[in-house]
Each structure stands twice: as C-alpha cells, then as structure tokens.
Amino acid sequence: MYSYTYDEYTGGIVLNSSPTIFSKEPRPVYAYELNMLGFDAYWEYDNQNDIPYMWAEANQYIYRGKIVARLKGGNINQKPEIILATDENDNVIYPEQPGHKLKPIDIDTMISKNHKLLQIIETSTVKKIVSVYEKYREKLDIFHVAFSGGKDSAVLLDLVKKSLPKKSFVVIFGDTGMECPDTYAVVEKTKRICERDEVPFYVSKSHFKPDESWKIFGPPARVLRWCCSVHKSTPQTLKLREITGKNDYIGMDFVGVRKHESVARSEYEYENFSKKQKGQYSFNAILDWTSAEIWLYIYEHKLPINGAYIKGNSRAGCLFCPMSGGKSDYVQYHSYPTETDKYIGFVKELNGRYQDDPKALETYISNGGWNARKNGRDLNIENKKYIEKVTSNKLIISITDPNSNWKEWIKPLGVLPFDFDIKEKQNGYDVYVDSNLQKKYPTEIKRFKQLFHKSAYCVGCKVCETNCRQGAISFVNGINIDKCIHCQQCYEIDDGCLLYHSLRTSNGGNTRMKNGSINSFASHAPKNDWIRDFFEQGNDFWELPTLGPNQINMFKRFLRDSGLIDEKGGTTYLYDISKIIGWENSSLWGVILANLAYNPQINWYIENFDIGMYYSRENAVELLMSFDVSKTDSGAIVGAYKRFCETPLGYSLNFGSVIDNGRQIESLCRTKCIINDARVVLYSLFRFAEECNNYREFTLSWLFNEDVDRNGVSPNKIYGLDREEIKSFLLGLTSKYPDFINATFTNDLEKISLSEKKSSDVLKLFEEV
Structure with missing residues (x-):
C-alpha cells in the first residue's frame, strides 16, 4: 500500500504516506543466512537468529539504509558470489567500520515509528473482510482461510480472526507432503493457537504420497504443474465437501495473494469467482500489501515466523519447486539437504536422456533444465498408451x-x-x-x-x-x-x-519445426544497422558489399520470413507500407512478428518463453537441448535473442529483453508486446486462420486453447495479450472493419467469423495512416 525507506537509526523500515506502485519486496536477513552465504568472512556479528541484522531486496543486501553487498549467480550446487559494495573510488563500503559488529534491527522502535500507518492498513483491510463477509454470509455454505504456513497466510489468518465471528470460518492447511520441516513446525504452532481461539483447523492431503506421484507423473515443471492440482487444490476441495456435506457447496476462500509478488499477480482483483477454484469465490484480502508491511505486521503482533525465512529462503513453499531456481535453490538445498536430496533423486531416476552421462545429468539439474520440460519425451516412464x-x-x-x-x-x-x-x-x-x-x-x-x-x-x-x-x-x-x-x-x-x-510425446512434430532447424540463422541473426540500411536502400541494399555471403543468406531468410522480400529477393508490399508508416513503427513490427511467428526460431521463443519470466542463459540452453538442439546451436539461438531485442522488435514492439554483463547474456525475458493498433491483431488473425486449414469461424476459447493440434499461432500467444484485451480488439474491429470480421459475445455465445478476404488484403488497411 505504502512506500517505504530504510531507517539508518533503527536498521528497520519506515513507511510513508505516499502510495507505492512497485515494491522491491524487502525481507529480513538473519545470521543463519549470512553464515550460509559466507558473509562471516567479511563482517562481524553475533551468531543469533532471534533478531535480523539487515534487509535484502532480491540479490541486494541493505544495512541501515546503505546497499552493502549483492549476490551474483548461484545454483543448487554452486554458492552465489558475494560482491561487496564499493564507492566511486572502488573502496569497499563496510556496513560498520572494521572491527565493529553489525547491530541487529531495533524492532521495538521500528514498530513504534510505523504504528499509525500499520493501524490504517490493518483497519482498512479488516473493513474489506467484514464487508465481503456481510455481502455473502447468507448466500454461501462456508468461509475458509487457505493457510500455507508462509508469512502472507499468517498475516491473512490473523486479520480474518480479528474480522469475523468465532466459528464463522475454518482454516485449511493444504499439506502437499513436500513442505519444508520448518513449515510443519509453524503449522503445528498455528493449529494450537487456532484451537485456543476456537477456530476450526483442518488439514487436507492427497491420497498420493509425493514418492508415488513423482514416479507416476514425472517431476513437475514450470508448465506442467500437476502437483498443485493433485496435492493442493483437489484435496482441499474434497475436505470442504467433507466439512459441508455437499458436493456442490459454494464457498469463499480467503487467499493471501499479493500483487507485488509477481507480474502475473499484479493483474489480480480483490474479489473473483471461479478463478482459483471452479464454482467458488475468492477474496484476496491483502492484495495491495507489500512485503514491508507484511513483515512489520508480523513483528508488531508477534506472529509465528516460519524458520525457512530465517534460513534465507524468500518463500516457504514446497521443497525443490519447479518455480524456483538460481540462488534460491542453493539456499533451500543447504537449509534442507536431506529432504531436498530425495526429490533430486527422483529427477535423476526418472530422466531417460542423461542416464549414461552423470556430468550432463548434474548440469541438467543445477541449471534448471529439469523444470523446463514441456512433455514426457525425456522421461523413462512408459507413456505409449x-x-x-x-x-x-x-x-x-x-x-x-x-x-x-x-x-x-x-x-x-x-x-x-x-x-x-x-x-x-x-x-x-x-x-x-x-x-x-x-x-x-x-x-x-x-x-x-x-x-x-x-x-x-x-x-x-x-x-x-x-x-x-x-x-x-x-x-x-x-x-x-x-x-x-x-x-x-x-x-x-x-x-x-x-x-x-x-x-505425452509429440505425434509427429509441428510443421513449423519441419520447415527447418530451430537455429534458423546459424549465428548470423540480423543486426539493427542491417535492418535500418535495408529499409533505407530497399532493393539497392544487396548491391553494397557490406555483408559476407553467409550473413546475406541469413539476412534474406529473416526478411523473407518477415514478409519484407519475396522468394526472388525483391521487396514486397509490406516494405512499401514501411515507407508510409515508418520502418521503426510498432504497427509494422507487429505485422512482421505475426509473419515471423512461423519461422522455427522465432516460434520457439514464442512457444517456450513465458511472458514476464526471466530465464538464465544456462536454463535457456538446457531447454533448447531438450528439443534435441546441439549445445553449440543452443548457444547461438540464445545469443540471437539479444540481437532480435536490439531491433524494433524489442525497442518498438517490446517483444523481449536481455540482461548481460558486457561479455555474455545472463538472462532472457519475453515481454508483453505493445499493441496500439487493432489492425495488427486483425492481420495476425487472418495469418492464423490461413495456417489453420483456412478456418474462418471459431470461438475465443478455441483461439486460446493451446492443446489443439494446429499450425496457426494465435495473436494472444504471439503478443502476450489476455482474453479481455483480445475481446476488446475483436469488438472494435467488428465495428470498424465489418467487411473483414464479425465477432459476437452475447448470452454466453462467443463466435468469431472472418470473411473470405486474405491477410494480404488486411495490409491495404495500413495505407490509412
């Protein structure tokens, strides 16, 4: 809710009355974490874990208002590198003068300074909870708090207890069987407190043990999160049916989701229906809270703290979660080595690709290749049923x-x-x-x-x-x-x-992949100055000896797949459009991307990089190698991504970004494209239809359904647009270009009809500047 600054006097956080748009999600740092990472070689401090010494924001460490260190790299087997902060003269900035011990945060004074604003935050949240309870208490069968053992659900539970009458709600801990030991400890403590306060506390659990489910389903992955359904949401629903005695119960789930946790969650709303659980209401009571406010509330009200945070974990979720990685894996593994080893053993046992190459198998795990799988191809589980x-x-x-x-x-x-x-x-x-x-x-x-x-x-x-x-x-x-x-x-x-x-495994592969190697540009992805010169010189570009033979061949492949030159190498109508609207125009590059989506390499980026998620270079290489791409070609494809992002695809259309250290790429991210021109969506729709056996009528659900076997790439997939954005574009296009499209969304009927025109006809609309 509120912005914050770091207090040099207390070592704590001070909220101020200005609202925050973005939070860096600070967390307290205890001696356990400092010791694990090796800070004891640089700083002196008492080895106590009752009070934190400083704060961390991602990989930066902040002591009494000063950034004193950051971490670089790290994975499950490799300790992150400590880089101490330096001044403009490259002198190390020590948190305290050498020989002086670090001082713990003055918790009491910090709380005193924040008390008034914390009261405002608490009161406004309690009012929200009371309001939604009053709105639905006569309509619903049950209200319940989804308790995970983490910091957010601890604060949520305390707020709901303050807001609602006794026995008007229940608490359910979804025990996945994969929680860290410290989570089970804090759950037991919370359960005793709930019993004292006469709050019913239940535990839901799958009939499968993780030892069974991992061997049946294969290790979970970022896009194959069967674990959440099997071990969390399904057991929770069955428990609520047991409590209510109804298969068709309708309940309200109080959830500790916060919008500052991720890009995806920033779009969440306070109240929703059927988004978390089918047929159920959810209320995200602490949606606008930052982690600074969460921690201040925990310290002020002396709520139980999960030991996972004290050990340096930024989250208190499942052991060896596919959504984790990098430094987080290192911290979790060294916090719970025995428990984590079990799941690492499952990954090794179930991998069918590297069984004869132990070194490659270790790399596959440490670089996160295991959590990037998208099917069962590399598993040694029988799947030919x-x-x-x-x-x-x-x-x-x-x-x-x-x-x-x-x-x-x-x-x-x-x-x-x-x-x-x-x-x-x-x-x-x-x-x-x-x-x-x-x-x-x-x-x-x-x-x-x-x-x-x-x-x-x-x-x-x-x-x-x-x-x-x-x-x-x-x-x-x-x-x-x-x-x-x-x-x-x-x-x-x-x-x-x-x-x-x-x-599942492929039934023959996608035709886009059959059209050529994923490494379409063989280490010669286009540079922005080539593109600029081409647009300025047109057909004359090839007369100038600026590129080598291989570069010319690869650049022609790029321009041909972009729709800018034809098979004979001459410029096309799309090139002529660039003269009207400008070669760096985002609309032009939206059309170009719609064409490039059928190039194997660009298509691979679109299909395999989730919007807003950063992939380390190593993780991206491992993912490519899982598609039978050689390590050399995988490196070229990752390197090419940077070049694409340096063209108008990146800086005009916002297709993606990279982080590098000046020598090589450290991480890659595909970002949501900026689409301000509905004609771009119309063009991509016609391209999509033409690739889908010339389908002319389909539903919005079919457009978004990624399970359908088809060659077309939908505009929502290409540009990262959500359902409501696409729907809005379609309605606008129907109104403005009825000769091209008719989209209706009435009485639960959703239908998209395209005329018999072609995508090339849509290009003519861009003459309307």
Missing part, C-alpha cells in the same frame, strides 16, 4: 494397456454427432473415426480424443471428481460415473487428463 495417426481419411487412435474403462468416460460427452468404430486387440483396442470430422466438429473431436486420454492414463488423481459439482464421479473400485448431467467439467483439464498431459 495412446497413439494417434491419420491414414486414408481415417483418424486411428491406438490404446494399449488402458488404465480405465472408456465406456464410463464417454458418459459426460452425451450423444456424439458422428459414428466411430472400436476394434479390440490383445492388450487394448483401436478407435476409428472419419478424419474429416475434425474440421466439422473441432470441439467434439477434441473431447473425443480426450476421452481416450482419460481411458488410457487415468490413475484416479481425483481432479475430475472435484471438477464435477454434481458428485457424479467416484473412484471406488475404479472409475464410476452415475447421474451425469453432461456439463463436461471433468474434461476441463489440460488434454483432458493431467497424467496424459505430463507424459
């Missing part, structure tokens, strides 16, 4: 050793609008259906395929069961579906089945 192919206009699905009965899973689909045949074989069956139906019934065929994903792979993780609010699904003695109303919510899961989604 489902195979599909198209032969002679027949889609043939082959199922081997299915885990469950397809006759149960077909019930939610109701009556299908097409016929199919099933032929039994010794260890399974083959399914036959007309392949041409995929265009006529895209949604129904997608569900039909998912039916057999479920049949082949279902292990009873119960995610489908919790999605069904009718209680029609049970897993007693196998899958049983009874009294189904065909809402198909049990199919609203990645690929219809989490296990299939985690273990």
